[in-house]
Amino acid sequence: MDRQLTLMVVHAHPDDECLSTGGVLARYAEEGIRTVLVTCTNGEQGDGPGGVKPGDPGHDPAAVAERRLGELRESAGHLAVDHLELLGYQDSGMDGWHTNHHTEAFANVPVEKAAARLGELMEHYRPQVVVTYDETGGGGYGHPDHVQAHRITEAAVEATGIPDKFYYTAIPRAAMRRMFEMMRASGMDLGDFQPSDDFGTPDERVTTVVDISPYVERKLKALRAHESQGENIFLLRMPEETQQQAFSHEAFERRLCKVDAPAQEDDLFAGLRP
Ligand SMILES: [Zn+2]
Numbered sequence: 179m180d181r182q183l184t185l186m187v188v189h190a191h192p193d194d195e196c197l198s199t200g201g202v203l204a205r206y207a208e209e210g211i212r213t214v215l216v217t218c219t220n221g222e223q224g225d226g227p228g229g230v231k232p233g234d235p236g237h238d239p240a241a242v243a244e245r246r247l248g249e250l251r252e253s254a255g256h257l258a259v260d261h262l263e264l265l266g267y268q269d270s271g272m273d274g275w276h277t278n279h280h281t282e283a284f285a286n287v288p289v290e291k292a293a294a295r296l297g298e299l300m301e302h303y304r305p306q307v308v309v310t311y312d313e314t315g316g317g318g319y320g321h322p323d324h325v326q327a328h329r330i331t332e333a334a335v336e337a338t339g340i341p342d343k344f345y346y347t348a349i350p351r352a353a354m355r356r357m358f359e360m361m362r363a364s365g366m367d368l369g370d371f372q373p374s375d376d377f378g379t380p381d382e383r384v385t386t387v388v389d390i391s392p393y394v395e396r397k398l399k400a401l402r403a404h405e406s407q408g409e410n411i412f413l414l415r416m417p418e419e420t421q422q423q424a425f426s427h428e429a430f431e432r433r434l435c436k437v438d439a440p441a442q443e444d445d446l447f448a449g450l451r452p
Contacts, residue, residue, distance in 0.1 A: 192250035200397035201390025293333035
């Protein structure tokens with residue numbers, strides 16, 4: 179019997195699944211590959227109704243979590259995710275927030291403890307391909323929960339030895355620059371926002387670029403499902419044509435490959451297909 183091909187992506191918060199992996203989730207599901215989305219936290223440090231910020235009066239972390247997990251289910255539906263697994267940890271908040279110090283915050287959970295839970299999911303689903311963030315939490319993002327997701331995934335991959343291929347999501351610097359040029363050219367007002375030179379993934383680290391252009395619409399639908407965080411998702415304000423161009427590819431850095439696959443590839447499952 180052929181092995182069921184399985185993709186597992188590990189993300190920190192509800193909504194993180196969309197931008198860096200929404201296209202590959204949708205594409206591989208359509209190809210008949212089983213997809214598993216693991217979301218580590220409940221996102222309770224996100225915006226509340228009406229854009230109420232965490233720590234401000236009226237911000238109710240439990241209500242925010244409930245709403246965001248509902249949005250996550252809707253998003254996963256648009257991306258045809260087969261299995262959504264919630265680790266249920268507490269959102270640590272952005273780097274420097276006082277919530278970083280909560281003992282229950284995901285970033286403070288001992289790595290081996292959380293990695294053991296993720297390892298059980300790997301044992302259960304036996305994914306050939308696993309994806310998470312790089313050591314900076316993704317192209318220099320630095321959010322403590324993203325860095326922690328990276329740590330526990332590294333540990334679980336190593337402990338179980340299950341995946342044949344292991345990847346970090348990548349935001350190639352060249353593609354970033356092109357995207358900002360496109361946004362400016364389309365007349366978007368970006369103020370004086372300018373990505374710093376060290377934002378994004380150094381281009382030479384990118385090994386894998388997957389064409390997801392037929393799935394841009396679904397990726398955007400998934401992103402829109404996270405309505406409560408809409409204020410942060412400025413990308414949705416881009417003109418449609420620019421979105422189509424900006425989102426047509428997803429990039430990755432391959433960290434482990436036990437099969438025969440080209441050094442530069444256009445498919446996470448290169449070398450794994452029958
Ligand atoms: Zn996040």
